[in-house]
Amino acid sequence: MKIVVQKFGGTSVATEEIRQQAIERILEARKKGYHVVVVVSAMGRFGEPYATDTLLSLTQSMDPDLPTREKDLLMACGEIISGVVMTAQLRRSGIDALFLTGWQAGILTTDHYGEARILSVKPQRIFGELKEGKVVIVAGFQGSNEQKEITTLGRGGSDTTAVAIGAAMKAELVDIFTDVAGVMTADPRLVQRARFLNRLSYQEVCQLAQEGAKIIHPRAVDLAMQRHLTLRVRSTSSSAAGTLICDKDDEGNFPPQRLITGIAHRSQITQFKLDIAQALNPSEIELTVFKALAEAGISVDFINVSPRIIIFTVDDAVAPKVMEIMRSKNLEPDVISHCAKVAVVGMNMMGVPGVMARVVEALTKNGITILQSADSYTTIWCLIEEKNLVKAANALHQQFCLD
Structure with a gap:
């Protein structure tokens, strides 16, 4: 059975007009001989x-501390409503369609409400409905645990649902439909000369997504990479090919070898800086700080720890809470709010001299102060003031000839 899984995000199912465009993509796939599962x-x-x-x-x-079990029951309603509405519109278009919730589709998860992980997919019912010629609509972002309790998969969970179903059904590919025509070298809202990329490796798209590019959830890409499942990022409103994400294409060709793939960013960040050089036991302060933040459920990023200083960032939204925690520990950090993290991503930068020098050159030539930096074998990050984000993204995009 020739199967394609098509995932439509929130903006692709928001109105009757846009859902009709999604239906056109479903019809295109059926004309090519595919059995279609829609997430x-x-x-x-x-x-x-x-x-x-x-x-x-x-x-x-009414209850800001509503238990996560009840929150999952509430959140699961959104995809159920969306799936039933899409099924109704397909049937009105003359297409036999059936809707399944995540648990009806055989998605078994862990017990972690709000952030459950998929343990297995048993797609027998989906197979049976496809054999009868139906389009099967599945609610993304949800499943159930072994106790038959409804669970949700966290942000980006519908991407993970689509890939998990695709892997379980040995689909030929998974199409991720969105409001853009594919993956770009930068956010076009910041960089007007950003261009589309025809093909990417799993590692490239995963790194871009982790650094803030709103493409596809990294967890979904990781699962696709493990199963060697081909992904495509496409536009709901166009039949254009989009961006192919795979190990190699049908002819055995690998994705192009690029030094730099693209520029990603995150905004609304606050930096905290603690001078611990004069403390009698700096390591105790380090433990106190990070343990207190962990106990408060606050995620920290961009962490630099040295014998003299602790630096980390959090989302602007939780910065007041972090400041409250610091002061409760008799600590008074330096704080810079309204920052942004800009990232240069490239799978082939490891061992290449001068990449960091080019990043610094591009930013300093444009009068942009680097507040903090870090790197890995695929990425160089710089923390800057958010007011300079557009200028920084364009400078780096031009510096690495991505225009």
């Missing part, structure tokens, strides 16, 4: 009635 996200974004964050807001004022 849907909740409709729209916060503020729209059935978006996940809108549903969560219904209980926030």
